[in-house]
Structure formats: structure tokens, C-alpha cells
Amino acid sequence: MTIEPAKEPVVAREPAVQAELGRSAVDSLLRAILSDVLALEADLVAAFSGETGLFGHLPELDSMAVASLFTEMEDRLGIIIEDDDVDGEMLETYGGLLAFAQTKIIIGRTDGGASN
Amino acid sequence: MALVFDRQREHRLLVLPALFHEANKMRRHTVEVMRRLDLSGIDSFLPDFSGCNESLQPLDTQTLEGWRAGALAAAAYFGASHVLAIRAGCLLAPSALPGWRYAPTTGAKVLRSLLRARMIAAREAGVVENIEDVSVIARAEGVDLAGWPIGSALFAALEDAVANADSRQAAIDQDDIGGGGLWLRAEPGEDAEQADMLAALVAMGMLEP
Numbered sequence: 001m002t003i004e005p006a007k008e009p010v011v012a013r014e015p016a017v018q019a020e021l022g023r024s025a026v027d028s029l030l031r032a033i034l035s036d037v038l039a040l041e042a043d044l045v046a047a048f049s050g051e052t053g054l055f056g057h058l059p060e061l062d063s064m065a066v067a068s069l070f071t072e073m074e075d076r077l078g079i080i081i082e083d084d085d086v087d088g089e090m091l092e093t094y095g096g097l098l099a100f101a102q103t104k105i106i107i108g109r110t111d112g113g114a115s116n
Numbered sequence: 117m118a119l120v121f122d123r124q125r126e127h128r129l130l131v132l133p134a135l136f137h138e139a140n141k142m143r144r145h146t147v148e149v150m151r152r153l154d155l156s157g158i159d160s161f162l163p164d165f166s167g168c169n170e171s172l173q174p175l176d177t178q179t180l181e182g183w184r185a186g187a188l189a190a191a192a193y194f195g196a197s198h199v200l201a202i203r204a205g206c207l208l209a210p211s212a213l214p215g216w217r218y219a220p221t222t223g224a225k226v227l228r229s230l231l232r233a234r235m236i237a238a239r240e241a242g243v244v245e246n247i248e249d250v251s252v253i254a255r256a257e258g259v260d261l262a263g264w265p266i267g268s269a270l271f272a273a274l275e276d277a278v279a280n281a282d283s284r285q286a287a288i289d290q291d292d293i294g295g296g297g298l299w300l301r302a303e304p305g306e307d308a309e310q311a312d313m314l315a316a317l318v319a320m321g322m323l324e325p
Contacts, residue, residue: 036296039305063240064137064262065302067233071225072300083235083246 021077026102029076034094037061037069050095055088066091079104117170118163118190119147121154127322129153129160130196130213132187132205135226136264137233138299139168142202145298145306149200152315158322160200163190165208176258176265180223180273183208198322199285203299207274211283216318218288219297223277227251230261237262251275288317 021029035045038060055061061069070081079101090100131150134142150160165183167175187208191199199215201208206220231247231254238245251271253259258267266274279285290297293313298305 032296033300036300037302039296039301039303060302062302063236064229064233066236067229067262068137068300068302070232071229075225083248086232086236086239 021105023102026077026105027098030073030098030101033069033072033076037065037072048094050093050098052094053092054094054097055091057092073101077101077105079108118161118194119150120159120161120194121150122159122161122194123154125157125159126197127158128195128197129158129215129318129322130187130191130194130199131160131162132199132201132208133162133165133169134203134205134299135165135168136204136230137262138203138226141299141301141304143169144304145311146202148306148308148311149315149318152311153319156315156319156323158319159194161190161194161196163187174265176267178267179269180207180277184210198318200318201279201285206279206285207277209279209283209285211280211285214284215286216288216321217279217283217285218293218314219290219299220279220287222279223274227261227271227274230264230266233262234260286321288314292317 031045031048032042034040034048034054035042038045038058055066070086073079074081081104085100085104090096131146133139133146146162150162153160163186164171165178166173166186167178188210190196191210191213196213199209199213200218201215201220202218203221204223204226206217207223209215209217228247231250234250235245235247250259254261254266254271255268255275258265259271260266293310295307295310298307298310
């Protein structure tokens with residue numbers, strides 16, 4: 001499941017991003033990604049609360065869109081999302097997705113960036 | 117099949133489109149960029165890779181090498197002076213042709229998104245699949261990923277495919293364009309400002325001595 005660094009032309013950027021990301025930075029990056037995926041204005045996405053519904057509430061979020069969302073999260077947040085991470089709960093609300101992303105980043109740090 | 121703006125002008129751009137789901141999301145935007153280049157005095161050519169878009173060939177017998185040969189043949193046929201490759205199209209760009217790679221991605225990332233879409237859809241239907249197992253099957257006998265039948269040879273080649281680092285193409289990142297990448301959108305869209313910017317970057321590069 002790890003992505004070979006040799007295959008990645010832009011690896012140099014990812015560990016640095018991972019080291020610096022604080023809670024609010026993760027929040028704003030995640031909102032920016034959702035704004036790209038959903039083609040929503042930034043101020044609309046900025047109004048998302050923890051309870052805002054995602055998968056199952058937004059018809060445009062089909063399986064392909066969710067897959068693209070995860071791949072982009074891996075890229076921009078420097079995390080690896082495993083198959084078993086993907087469940088209804090993490091995708092149901094914005095708060096669930098944010099908590100998941102933050103947990104993944106903390107795990108990535110304690111692993112010493114081994115996934116990179 | 118190819119969509120072309122051809123008035124026999126000196127500046128001739130081969131456009132290599134994104135692949136699979138990204139091809140659908142990017143197509144209109146790609147043509148919008150070509151329209152702008154036409155107004156700037158640049159001819160452009162957007163071929164369909166064999167098995168893609170309006171091609172009558174089956175997709176599941178295509179190979180990465182075949183597509184690369186197709187891109188090379190298209191460059192020769194249209195007499196291209198430059199190339200603009202988009203997303204996974206960058207994996208197919210003839211390395212000797214000068215030009216640009218817009219938001220290049222790797223074959224591994226393309227497959228990862230498709231595999232994951234299949235896994236999510238399967239789980240919604242109550243079937244637990246994982247990416248690793250499906251990949252093993254795909255390497256041996258090919259696989260249907262989110263509606264795209266991908267043969268074993270193409271799957272295996274995409275796993276290791278990266279844009280040629282020795283090519284004569286400069287990278288244009290999404291940060292150079294501004295806004296969010298249109299391939300990310302859940303629904304196909306277009307963005308006039310982004311099309312203006314991409315066309316301007318390419319036109320400046322082609323028209324300046």
C-alpha cells in the first residue's frame with residue numbers, strides 16, 4: 001500500500017507539509033480540497049460545521065468522486081488512507097472526515113514518516 | 117479520431133488529454149483551451165487514444181506502449197511543433213517534442229483512484245474488496261475499474277508509469293494556473309479564467325522567439 005518514493009516526482013514536498021501541519025491548517029486544507037471536489041465557493045465550504053453531511057447527503061459525491069477526494073487528501077495532507085479506514089462514519093459528516101485526517105497525520109508523525 | 121483547429125499555421129500543438137474519468141471531466145475545458153489558442157494563431161490537435169473517447173477500438177486490449185506510439189504517430193501526422201500533455205496524458209508525451217506537462221500525475225495514482233472507486237462501490241453493495249487483492253487479479257487477467265475495462269498489460273505498465281524526466285517539456289502546476297484542478301471535480305465543469313491562464317502560458321511559450 002505504500003507508494004514507492006522513486007515513482008513520485010514530487011516527494012520532496014510531502015514530508016515537509018506533514019511536519020508543519022497544525023490542526024487549523026489541516027482544517028483549511030481539507031476545506032480547500034472539498035471546495036475543489038464539490039465545485040463550491042470557498043465561503044460556502046467555510047460555513048461547513050462538524051455536522052454538515054457529506055457522503056449520502058451530497059448527490060455529487062459518488063464513489064469515483066470520493067476516490068478522487070481521498071487521493072487528493074493523500075497528496076496534499078501527506079497521509080496514506082488504507083482500505084480499512086474507509087467506512088461510512090468517516091465520510092458521513094465534515095467533522096468525521098476532519099477527525100480522520102487529523103488522526104492520520106498524528107499517526108504519520110509517530111511512525112516517523114515511515115510511510116514516506 | 118481527433119478534434120482539430122487546423123489552418124495550416126506555423127505553430128502546431130499536439131494536445132494529449134487526461135485518461136479515464138479525468139478525460140471526461142477535462143474534455144470540455146481542454147477544448148476551451150484549444151479555442152483560445154486558435155484565436156492566438158496556434159493550430160492544435162486533440163487525438164483520441166485508441167480505445168478512448170470516440171475510438172472504435174476496445175479499451176481492454178490497449179497498452180501503454182501502443183498509446184505512446186499513437187502519440188508519436190499523431191505528432192508526425194499533424195506536424196506538431198509542440199505538445200501540451202494533461203494529467204496522465206503526460207505519461208504518453210513524446211520526449212523529443214518541446215512543450216508542457218500540465219499537472220502531471222503518475223500511473224500509480226491514476227490506478228489508485230480507480231481501484232478505490234471500485235472498492236467503495238463494492239462496499240456500498242455489501243462486498244468487501246481491497247485494493248491489494250484486486251491489483252493481483254488485475255495484473256494477471258485485467259480488471260474492470262469504475263467502468264473502464266483495463267487489460268493486464270496496461271494495468272501493469274501503468275503501475276510504474278511516470279512522465280519521462282528527460283523530456284523537453286516544462287511542468288505547469290495547478291498553482292501556476294490558480295483555482296482548483298478541474299479533474300478533481302465530482303461533476304465535469306469548466307473555468308474560463310483557468311482556460312485563459314493555461315492558454316496564455318502555452319501561447320507565450322510558442323509565439324516568443
